[in-house]
Amino acid sequence: MEPFKIKVVEPLAFTTRAERAEALAQAGHNLFNLPASLITIDLLTDSGTSAMSDRQWSAMMLGDESYAGSRNFYAFETVVRRVTGYREVIPTHQGRVAENLLFSTVLRPGDRVPNNIHFDTTRANVEHNRGVAVNCVIDEAYDQTVNHPFKGNMDLAKLDRVLAEVGRDRIPLVMLTITNNSGGGQPVSLGNARATADWCHGHGIPLYYDACRFAENAYLCKTRDTGCAGRSIEEIARAFFALGDGCTMSAKKDGLVNIGGFIAMNDEALAARVSSMLVLIEGFTTYGGLAGRDLEAMARGLEEVLDERYLEHRVGQVRRFGERLQALGAPVLLPIGGHAVYLDARRFLPHIPQEQFPAQALACALYLEGGVRGVEIGGLMFGKPDEATGTWEWPELELVRLAVPRRVYTDSHLDYVAEVCAALLAGRGAVRGLRIVSRSPVLPHFTARLEPVVG
Numbered sequence: 171m172e173p174f175k176i177k178v179v180e181p182l183a184f185t186t187r188a189e190r191a192e193a194l195a196q197a198g199h200n201l202f203n204l205p206a207s208l209i210t211i212d213l214l215t216d217s218g219t220s221a222m223s224d225r226q227w228s229a230m231m232l233g234d235e236s237y238a239g240s241r242n243f244y245a246f247e248t249v250v251r252r253v254t255g256y257r258e259v260i261p262t263h264q265g266r267v268a269e270n271l272l273f274s275t276v277l278r279p280g281d282r283v284p285n286n287i288h289f290d291t292t293r294a295n296v297e298h299n300r301g302v303a304v305n306c307v308i309d310e311a312y313d314q315t316v317n318h319p320f321k322g323n324m325d326l327a328k329l330d331r332v333l334a335e336v337g338r339d340r341i342p343l344v345m346l347t348i349t350n351n352s353g354g355g356q357p358v359s360l361g362n363a364r365a366t367a368d369w370c371h372g373h374g375i376p377l378y379y380d381a382c383r384f385a386e387n388a389y390l391c392k393t394r395d396t397g398c399a400g401r402s403i404e405e406i407a408r409a410f411f412a413l414g415d416g417c418t419m420s421a422k423k424d425g426l427v428n429i430g431g432f433i434a435m436n437d438e439a440l441a442a443r444v445s446s447m448l449v450l451i452e453g454f455t456t457y458g459g460l461a462g463r464d465l466e467a468m469a470r471g472l473e474e475v476l477d478e479r480y481l482e483h484r485v486g487q488v489r490r491f492g493e494r495l496q497a498l499g500a501p502v503l504l505p506i507g508g509h510a511v512y513l514d515a516r517r518f519l520p521h522i523p524q525e526q527f528p529a530q531a532l533a534c535a536l537y538l539e540g541g542v543r544g545v546e547i548g549g550l551m552f553g554k555p556d557e558a559t560g561t562w563e564w565p566e567l568e569l570v571r572l573a574v575p576r577r578v579y580t581d582s583h584l585d586y587v588a589e590v591c592a593a594l595l596a597g598r599g600a601v602r603g604l605r606i607v608s609r610s611p612v613l614p615h616f617t618a619r620l621e622p623v624v625g
């Protein structure tokens with residue numbers, strides 16, 4: 171059961187099918203363009219959508235809005251140092267700014283940045299700084315029939331290949347995303363993190379975590395890896411961080427806040443360079459684009475997320491949701507990840523070819539069917555048109571992610587979503603593919619407009 175009770179409620183929005191069809195057309199078949207007031211269950215993202223606790227809300231009243239040296243910064247710094255072990259703590263208003271600061275400081279044009287799988291903003295920040303983002307996750311991550319407990323693991327042979335190709339000097343750092351969001355919210359094992367760290371340090375390359383879901387990753391290690399079974403979540407998380415040299419973090423995930431993030435590291439000289447960029451684009455070093463009250467809420471969220479009872483419910487709720495979908499016949503990515511259930515659009519809509527964005531078509535169809543919003547992680551997000559030839563390079567996976575916000579929906583809300591999926595499965599032959607009307611080159615999925623393919 172939920173290890174909390176509900177103190178404040180917000181009514182859900184209900185719409186008719188005709189209203190949803192009209193809204194979809196207006197939005198150019200891009201669910202990012204929909205007003206949230208037209209969505210019944212919003213599983214677009216688990217980012218910044220958490221419900222805060224009474225302890226966090228009361229912390230908001232303790233905001234010290236001093237421009238420099240706010241007491242909330244010191245409280246935040248203390249918690250981040252305790253959880254990560256990293257000395258240098260730099261607040262940002264969200265994760266992508268931490269990425270921007272890191273990559274604009276360390277990357278030179280042509281540098282390679284290996285990761286298990288780069289998240290979309292991570293890849294975009296690497297590429298914007300003229301680096302090359304390389305995915306080095308194990309092959310099992312792409313095989314949806316394999317039930318591997320740690321599909322987020324790094325493949326060291328793939329790291330060897332990047333190294334052989336460009337040499338150590340062109341790899342300023344290696345990243346490890348825990349859990350691996352773009353690969354299905356799959357965890358990385360502690361053993362794999364250790365092997366990756368040994369590989370990196372053997373070649374004199376720093377290892378950074380994209381740590382957005384470090385607590386969920388630690389919980390999944392505790393339940394899937396006998397070596398972690400007897401340890402507390404905090405101990406497991408600390409063991410991961412101790413292997414690395416720093417991390418970027420979107421606290422909108424496992425920070426249990428609506429806005430916030432940070433970058434933390436041990437390298438003092440690099441931190442000084444990052445901090446001077448921070449002052450330029452974000453704010454002074456003790457607030458980083460946030461109000462003092464936000465820092466206090468983030469400090470408390472980072473403590474609360476380590477509560478094993480909370481994580482047991484959190485990860486269990488997502489698993490039950492996925493199992494329900496599976497029982498109803500929906501093709502889901504296995505094993506079920508920590509924060510979301512991923513529908514395999516190729517198997518859900520086998521009649522739609524990849525050039526017609528099957529995952530985007532599925533996300534739109536779910537909205538039309540029941541006012542449910544998920545997000546496409548497929549060709550619209552990661553497909554790359556070749557400017558010269560007009561042909562596309564397609565990603566391996568066509569997924570719709572149904573991300574579960576933290577502490578927001580009950581199991582009966584998610585049962586409703588499962589029923590919507592089942593109804594859509596029964597009538598899936600009527601779902602049509604989509605074609606692009608307009609698309610921007612940077613993070614195209616946020617703003618693209620599409621229309622159904624006719625004929």
Ligand SMILES: *Cc1c(COP(=O)(O)O)cnc(C)c1O
Pocket residue numbers: 217264265266267289291292347351352380382419420421422423431
């Ligand atoms: C959300 C996310 C980010 C970016 O964080 P924002 O707070 O959205 O800017 C980076 N990496 C991963 C794995 C994420 O899930």
